[in-house]
Amino acid sequence: MPEKKNEGSHVSRRSFLRNGALAAAGFMIVPRHVLGRGYVAPSDRLRVAAVGVGGKGFSDITGFAEGPADINFLCDVDTRRAADAVKRFPKAKFYTDFREMFEKEHKNFDAVSVSTPDHQHAVAAMGAMQLGKHVYVQKPLTHDIFEARKLTEAAKRYKVVTQMGNQGASGDGVRQLMEWYNAGVIGDVHTVYVWTDRPVWPQGIQWPKSSAPVPSELNWDLWLGTAPKKDYVEGLVPFNWRGWWDYGTGALGDMGCHLIEPPFRVLGLGYPTSVEASVGSVYVDEFKRGYFPESCPPSSHVIMKFPTKKGKEITMHWMDGGIQPERPEELGPNEMMGDGGNGVIFIGTKGKMMCGTYGKDPKLLPTSRQVKVAQTIARVPEGHYVQWVNAAIAGFDSAKAKALSSPFDIAGPLTESILMGNLAIRSYDVREAKPDNKGFNYPGRYIKLLWDGPNMRITNFDPANQFVKRTYRDGWSLGV
Incomplete structure (x- = not known):
């Protein structure tokens, strides 16, 4: 500090x-x-x-x-x-x-x-x-x-x-999903799709070239805190900071804790073993793609693998920026998938189930399927x-x-898994000059990153490890 x-x-x-x-x-x-x-x-x-x-x-x-x-x-x-x-x-x-x-x-x-x-x-x-x-x-x-x-x-x-x-x-929805799953209603889950229509703030853009006067009501140095020293820019506060890696964690960080929490809890997930990502491109003109590694991308698709206690794997797909998975065949053509902009679909060996943001409005698929199971998990009326x-x-x-x-013993591992997705997204933009200095290579793209959870380390692409722990501004420390 x-x-x-x-x-x-x-x-x-x-x-x-x-x-x-x-x-x-x-x-x-x-x-x-x-x-x-x-x-x-x-x-x-x-x-x-x-x-x-x-x-x-x-x-x-x-x-x-x-x-x-x-x-x-x-x-x-x-x-x-x-x-x-x-x-x-x-x-x-x-x-x-x-x-x-x-x-x-x-x-x-x-x-x-x-x-x-x-x-x-x-x-x-x-x-x-x-x-x-x-x-x-x-x-x-x-x-x-x-x-x-x-x-x-x-x-x-x-x-x-x-x-x-x-x-x-603390909602009833995630508890209903857990009770269905624990009762074996959909069998063993092997694939989960999670999606959001976020971001609803600018992403995939260049940092503004011109600074702006700091509002008299804002202590800009304290707002920056652990982040690198930069001049104040218009529009960053109070909301658009989410799209910049120095301050926010993008659509995945914003919505992942609401949407990935249900499968994380229902399936008893821990650290992922691998992660890979693809991201949407932006164009600075008709022919040139933008390269703005300081900004979260406008859209992304992240795939994480989680081990199960039965020695199998669960594949989780995260999609943001309006990307959605294919509609389940059990869902009618005019039925809403998730809650529209966001949702989760669990695919098991005996069936499927779905929910919206926060685990709300849980449904078995097809929606006409009705299965009563005992209420075994206490609700949180307060x-x-x-x-x-x-x-x-x-x-x-x-x-x-x-x-x-x-x-935190639940929220911490959940957050780590979510931020693993961001690590893959950021690794996608790691670049190095080509040997002839004509353009760049992107060695973090089109590969699967292997994760050693206990030691917090990517084992097959070392440049990705820079995103495990950021460097605080001089004078600030976590105190550990």
């Missing part, structure tokens, strides 16, 4: 996250020192500090407040985006820099919500966990594979209650947000914590 004082802050944050021992030893609220890490004060209300409170961050903290939670602190680098939250929670103290909030207020909150752009998820969440705070982090959990692995490990090390913001994981609030109050070792829908 920056060792110099940031604009708008009067506290030096030298080595704040770099020194995990300091965090563990020095930043503990009194009740936890007495009663143990992860234990909430006797009031039985969760005191929440929110990092990123505009847009989805606002709906997150509003969701927490429906349960026994108090939103005591708000933090955002953009006061325009924070306006609704400040109005909704007028008693909450406001900060611009989450590190300053952590330093000054660590005794006064129990849990942290993180809803920033993707590139800032890991540093904020890790800093909170090092303080012994429970954390709720928006999807995707992290920006790169290494960060996901480290946050998963940290949740266990610091014994904190965690949840990722893929709310469909919803994704309050489920986490209640679990955090109960503590790390509680039954409520063990029943969470998307704790």
